[in-house]
Amino acid sequence: xxxxxxxxxxxxxxxxxxxxxxxxxxxxxxxxxxxxxxxxxxxxxxxxxxxxxxxxxxxxxxxxxxxxxxxxxxxxxxxxxxxxxxxxxxxxxxxxxxxxxxxxxxxxxxxxxxxxxxxxxxxxxxxxxxxxxxxxxxxxxxxxxxxxxxxxxxxxxxxxxxxxxxxxxxxxxxxxxxxxxxxxxxxxxxxxxxxxxxxxxxxxxxxxxxxxxxxxxxxxxxxxxxxxxxxxxxxxxxxxxxxxxxxxxxxxxxxxxxxxxxxxxxxxxxxxxxxxxxxxxxxxxxxxxxxxxxxxxxxxxxxxxxxxxxxxxxxxxxxxxxxxxxxxxxxxxxxxxxxxxxxxxxxxxxxxxxxxxxxxxxxxxxxxxxxxxxxxxxxxxxxxxxxxxxxxxxxxxxxxxxxxxxxxxxxxxxxxxxxxxxxxxxxxxxxxxxxxxxxxxxxxxxxxxxxxxxxxxxxxxxxxxxxxxxxxxxxxxxxxxxxxxxxxxxxxxxxxxxxxxxxxxxxxxxxxxxxxxxxxxxxxxxxxxxxxxxxxxxxxxxxxxxxxxxxxxxxxxxxxxxxxxxxxxxxxxxxxxxxxxxxxxxxxxxxxxxxxxxxxxxxxxxxxxxxxxxxxxxxxxxxxxxxxxxxxxxxxxxxxxxxxxxxxxxxxxxxxxxxxxxxxxxxxxxxxxxxxxxxxxxxxxxxxxxxxxxxxxxxxxxxxxxxxxxxxxxxxxxxxxxx
Numbered sequence: 001x002x003x004x005x006x007x008x009x010x011x012x013x014x015x016x017x018x019x020x021x022x023x024x025x026x027x028x029x030x031x032x033x034x035x036x037x038x039x040x041x042x043x044x045x046x047x048x049x050x051x052x053x054x055x056x057x058x059x060x061x062x063x064x065x066x067x068x069x070x071x072x073x074x075x076x077x078x079x080x081x082x083x084x085x086x087x088x089x090x091x092x093x094x095x096x097x098x099x100x101x102x103x104x105x106x107x108x109x110x111x112x113x114x115x116x117x118x119x120x121x122x123x124x125x126x127x128x129x130x131x132x133x134x135x136x137x138x139x140x141x142x143x144x145x146x147x148x149x150x151x152x153x154x155x156x157x158x159x160x161x162x163x164x165x166x167x168x169x170x171x172x173x174x175x176x177x178x179x180x181x182x183x184x185x186x187x188x189x190x191x192x193x194x195x196x197x198x199x200x201x202x203x204x205x206x207x208x209x210x211x212x213x214x215x216x217x218x219x220x221x222x223x224x225x226x227x228x229x230x231x232x233x234x235x236x237x238x239x240x241x242x243x244x245x246x247x248x249x250x251x252x253x254x255x256x257x258x259x260x261x262x263x264x265x266x267x268x269x270x271x272x273x274x275x276x277x278x279x280x281x282x283x284x285x286x287x288x289x290x291x292x293x294x295x296x297x298x299x300x301x302x303x304x305x306x307x308x309x310x311x312x313x314x315x316x317x318x319x320x321x322x323x324x325x326x327x328x329x330x331x332x333x334x335x336x337x338x339x340x341x342x343x344x345x346x347x348x349x350x351x352x353x354x355x356x357x358x359x360x361x362x363x364x365x366x367x368x369x370x371x372x373x374x375x376x377x378x379x380x381x382x383x384x385x386x387x388x389x390x391x392x393x394x395x396x397x398x399x400x401x402x403x404x405x406x407x408x409x410x411x412x413x414x415x416x417x418x419x420x421x422x423x424x425x426x427x428x429x430x431x432x433x434x435x436x437x438x439x440x441x442x443x444x445x446x447x448x449x450x451x452x453x454x455x456x457x458x459x460x461x462x463x464x465x466x467x468x469x470x471x472x473x474x475x476x477x478x479x480x481x482x483x484x485x486x487x488x489x490x491x492x493x494x495x496x497x498x499x500x501x502x503x504x505x506x507x508x509x510x511x512x513x514x515x516x517x518x519x520x521x522x523x524x525x526x527x528x529x530x531x532x533x534x535x536x537x538x539x540x541x542x543x544x545x546x547x548x549x550x551x552x553x554x555x556x557x558x559x560x561x562x563x564x565x566x567x568x569x570x571x572x573x574x575x576x577x578x579x580x581x582x583x584x585x586x587x588x589x590x591x592x593x594x595x596x597x598x599x600x601x602x603x604x605x606x607x608x609x610x611x612x613x614x615x616x617x618x619x620x621x622x623x624x625x626x627x628x629x630x631x632x633x634x635x636x637x638x639x640x641x642x643x644x645x646x647x648x649x650x651x652x653x654x655x656x657x658x659x660x661x662x663x664x665x666x667x668x669x670x671x672x673x674x675x676x677x678x679x680x681x682x683x684x685x686x687x688x689x690x691x692x693x694x695x696x697x698x699x700x701x702x703x704x705x706x707x708x709x710x711x712x713x714x715x716x717x718x719x720x721x722x723x
Contacts, residue, residue: 015548016549018547019545019546019547019548019549020076021075022546022547023079023545023546023547024075024079025546026366026544026545026546027079027082027083028367028370029366029367029370029544030083030544031083031086031370031374032370032373032374032377033540033544034083034084034086034087034090035086035087035089035090035093035374035377035378035381036090036373036377036384037087037090038086038087038088038089038090038091038092038093038094039090039091039093039094039377039381039382039384040384040385041087041090041091042054042090042091042094042095042098042381043094043191043382043384043385045712045714046712046713047712047713047714048713048714048715049095051095051096051099054091054092054095054096055092057088057091057092058088058089058091058092060088061084061085061086061087061088061089062085062088062089064081064084064085065081065082065084065085067081068081068082069081090377090381093377093378093381094381094382097195097380097381097382098194098195098382098715101194101195101197102715103146103147103148103197103199104140104143104144104145104146104147104199105146105177105178105199105200106137106140106146106149106175106176106177106199106200107140107175107177108175108176108177108576109139109174109175110172110173110174110175110205111137111138111139111140111172111173111175112137112138112170112171112172112173113132113134113136113137113138113149113151113170113171113172113173113175113202114134114135114136114137114168114169114170114211114213115132115133115134115135115136115149115168115169115213116132116133116135116166116167116168116213116216116220116224117130117131117132117163117164117165117166117167117168117169117224118131118132118133118148118165118220118223118224118227119131119165119223119224119227119338120162120163120164120165120227120231120263120265121150122262122264122284123264123265124152124598125269125597125598126152126154126203127152127153127154127155128152128153128155128159128162128265129150129151129152129153130150130151130152130153130162130163130208131148131149131150131198132148132149132150132151132169132171133147133148133216133220134146134148134149135213135214137149137175137200146197146198146199146200147197147198147199148196148197148198148199149175149198149199149200149201149202150193150198150200150201150202151171151173151175151201151202151203151204152201152202152203152204153171153204153207153208154203154204155207158265159235159238159263159265159266160235162265163208164228164231164232165224165227165228165230165231166224166225166227166228167208167210168210168211168212168213169208169209169210169211170208170209170210170211171204171206171208171209172204172205172206173202173203173204173205174202174203174205175200175201175202176200176201176202176576177190177199177200177201178190178193178194178198178199178200178201178716179201179575179599180575180691180692180707180708180711180717181575181691181692181707181710181711182574182575182599182602182603182606182692183569183572183602183603183606183607183692183694183707184691184692184693184694184705184706184707184710185526185528185529185606185707185710186526186602186603186606186707187450187606188711188716188717190716190717191382191385191714191716192382192386193716194715194716195380195382226335226338227338229336230261230262230263230336230337230338231261231263233260233261233336233481233484234257234260234261234263234265234266235257235266236484237253237256237257237260237261237477237480237481237484238253238254238256238257238266239253240480240484240490240497241253241256241497241500241501241504243490243497244490244494244497244498244501245497245498245501245502245505249501249505250505250508250509251267251268251271251504251505251508252500252501252502252504252505252508253266253501253504254266254267254268254271255267255271255283255504255505255507255508256473256477256480256500256501256504258283258284259283259286259290259469259473259474259477259504260336260337260477260481261336261337261338262285262286262337262338262340262343264284267284271508271511271512272284273515274508274511274512274515274516275507275508275511275515276451276515277453277455277511277514277515277516277520277521278455278457278458278461278465278510278511278512278513278514278515278520279440279447279455279457279458279461279462279514280461280462280465280507280510280511280514281451282391283465283469283507283511285340285342285388286333286337286338286340286342286343286346287342287343287345287346287388287392288345288346288349288392288395288396289466289469289470290333290337290346290469290474291330291333291334291343291346291347291349291350292346292350292470293469293470293471293473293474293475294329294333294474294475294477294478295326295329295330295333295350295354296326296470297474297475297478298322298325298326298329298478299322299323299325299326299354300322302318302321302322302325302326303318303319303321303322306318306321306322319357320357320358323354323355323357323358324354324358326350326354327351327354327355329478330347330350330351330354331347331351333347334347336481341380341383341386341388341389342388342392344376344379344380345372345376345383345388345389345392345393346392348372348375348376349368349369349372349392349396351372352368352369352371352372352375353368356368365400366397366400366401366404366543366544369393369396369397369400372393373393376389387446387450387451390446390536391442391443391446391447394442394443394446394536394539394540394543395439395442395443397442397539397540397543397544398438398439398441398442398539398542398543399435399438399439400543401542401543401544402434402435402438406431406434432463432467433459433463436459436460436462436463436466437459439462440458440459440462441557442539442557444560444561445532445535445536445539445557445558445559445560445561446532446560448524448526448527448560448561449526449527449531449532449535449560450526451605452523452524452525452526452605452606452607452608453521453522453523453524453605454521454522454524454561455514455515455520455521456519456520456521456522457514457517457520458514460514461510461511461513461514464510465507465510465511468503468506468507468510469503469507472499472503473500473503473504473507476496476499476500476503477500479496479500480493480496480497480500483496523605523608523609523610524561524608525565525568525606525607525608525609526606526607526608527559527560527563527565528563528566531559531560531563532559532560534556534559535556535557535558535559535560537553537556538552538553538554538555538556538557538558538559539553539556539557540553541553541556542554542556542557565608567696567697568583568607568608568609569583569607569694569695569696569705570582570583570637570638570695570696570697570702571583571638571640571694571695572588572600572603572692572693572694572695573640573663573665573682573687573692573693573694573695574596574599574692575687575691575692575707575708576687577642577665577667577682577683577684577686577687578592578596578644578667579591579592579596579599579600580592580630580640580642580665581600581603581604582622582623582632582636582638582640583609584618584622586609586610587609587610587611587612587618588600588603588604588607588609588610588611589612589615589618589619589622590611590615590619591619591623591625591630591640591642592644593615593616593618593619594615594616597615603692621633622636623636627644627645628643628644628645628647628649629641629642629643629644629649629653629657630642630644631656631657631661632660632661634660637662638662638663638695638702639660639661639662639663640661640662640663640664640665640695641657641658641661641663641664641665642657642664642665642666643657643664643665643666643667643668644665644667645667645668646667646668646684647668648668648669648670649668649670651670651671651673654666654670654672654673654675654676655673655675655676658672658673658675658676658679659675661679662679662680662702663679663680663682663695663702664676664679664680664681664682665682666681666682666683667683667684669684680704689708690706690707690708690709691706691707691708691711692706692707693705693706693707
């Protein structure tokens with residue numbers, strides 16, 4: 001009986017042939033995928049190619065595609081050759097874009113920076129982070145001066161004490177090149193900095209001082225004026241909500257400022273952590289949810305207004321008027337949000353939907369999404385490797401694909417209104433649950449790989465918080481901004497600010513509930529890169545393929561979650577030799593727990609390790625440390641000693657550090673005594689050449705893996721300690 005039910009080989013081949021033929025109409029959907037493959041191939045090269053090489057590859061791909069079109073009509077050949085040509089064009093576009101943004105990278109050292117405050121970016125744990133356009137950096141000639149530097153300014157005065165965009169300042173800082181991967185195979189932040197034009201990062205050693213500088217170029221002046229407007233708007237909105245709700249606003253003012261202008265400086269760190277821990281981190285970056293909510297509110301409001309005016313509704317298309325208004329709102333919101341990469345991606349996607357309405361096409365479709373993705377990659381080829389792009393477009397594609405296969409239930413007639421309402425409410429609830437589940441499943445592999453955390457209650461948190469944010473918070477904040485623009489007094493529209501504040505407070509409360517619930521999250525180490533590639537391909541295949549074969553993509557999409565992890569390292573050393581950590585009982589114990597914690601946190605997160613609740617006490621149990629050195633206690637393995645400073649140690653200090661040590665981090669130039677024979681010495685030159693290191697247990701000893709060889713010789717892979 002079973003054999004009779006199984007299809008024959010001929011039937012299987014016929015089904016496969018029909019499925020392949022059905023893909024011809026969807027070939028264009030694979031264009032951004034092919035372009036992204038080419039861009040990713042460029043990003044992953046071990047060595048920087050010549051621009052001539054990129055042009056030869058692109059021209060060869062076009063030649064093959066034209067030859068296929070000339071000599072064959074086989075659809076499979078035409079599709080394959082055309083997509084191959086797009087892959088080659090993606091490679092060329094990424095190379096040309098990388099060359100176009102090339103700018104100097106700062107060396108390491110304490111220096112004085114004079115320049116213009118361009119923007120205030122997301123705050124660090126130590127204080128606000130200023131994006132500065134330097135006019136002069138002490139010790140650097142103009143041709144070696146970076147276009148932008150990012151400097152953290154420790155301060156206790158809050159946002160009110162932060163230099164506003166447009167300020168001219170002088171600041172003494174420890175300046176470094178943008179940091180590379182915290183560990184071998186970890187995310188390369190220096191690559192992002194390269195494409196953002198940021199050539200240095202630093203920590204201010206003194207408060208900034210005002211200084212007089214010559215007027216900046218017109219383009220920079222305009223950029224600073226826009227950012228000053230955003231900063232002023234954020235401060236005013238946060239102040240007005242606090243005035244209405246009182247000082248104990250539960251983070252409402254901070255979230256309102258964050259989702260309107262992208263400035264998170266008014267939002268307490270505990271609330272930011274709660275949103276991230278509950279799976280609501282997307283609330284903090286202006287992206288698809290915010291843009292869709294604001295532009296969707298404007299679209300439906302305008303359409304309702306046109307419909308409410310019979311004379312106008314009979315003469316114009318209310319839908320197209322609303323779409324044109326939606327485009328204006330998208331552009332305005334992009335302007336107000338600072339046009340950061342996630343906001344740009346969301347604006348392009350929403351803009352494509354409104355343009356489709358104006359062109360009498362389906363607003364939300366895989367074709368409009370493909371056009372939006374291709375537009376983003378043409379502008380930012382590096383986005384293909386960024387978590388924001390991967391998560392936003394995979395989530396949207398999965399939802400559109402779900403809409404394609406969602407069963408259309410026939411409308412029931414003759415039901416009493418109460419039963420009809422219950423039925424509609426049930427259908428909406430099921431749809432909302434499926435939307436949250438499908439979007440969460442599509443973004444899950446990237447959340448595990450890049451953020452190393454699975455929010456167990458993420459579906460429920462998003463189901464409630466996203467609805468509250470999109471249906472209540474964002475429309476109310478849009479009205480609040482209109483009131484601010486017309487300089488309406490808070491007293492006149494206090495209920496509006498009060499409702500918006502309580503909606504924001506509700507979102508934060510949801511974040512705290514789901515982040516603090518028992519078993520709220522699971523920490524997972526990053527999988528090998530091949531697992532992410534398989535998951536990426538699986539999600540895209542399941543969304544774009546037409547036919548039953550698409551379900552093959554589902555098990556592929558689970559590769560990141562199911563891929564066996566290699567053995568965990570037993571220790572880690574920072575890329576400049578300025579910090580290290582030992583793994584003890586599943587915890588990453590930092591040797592500098594109070595001064596260099598960010599790098600340790602990044603590495604521990606990448607490896608799925610916990611940080612001790614009491615870092616200083618955990619270190620004291622394993623090491624004897626002071627400001628200059630660290631020496632392990634006799635039972636600690638691997639035994640890593642360290643001399644942190646560049647000040648030359650005395651010979652007896654070096655001998656003491658080498659006694660019982662297996663590794664010695666030595667940042668000063670010193671002649672090694674006989675006691676150090678057999679000790680693996682890691683010098684400044686070692687880190688400049690090889691970067692960060694992980695120590696693994698191996699047969700008969702230890703094995704080190706380094707980050708720099710994995711990065712290759714690329715424009716952004718300058719050693720963290722170079723200079």
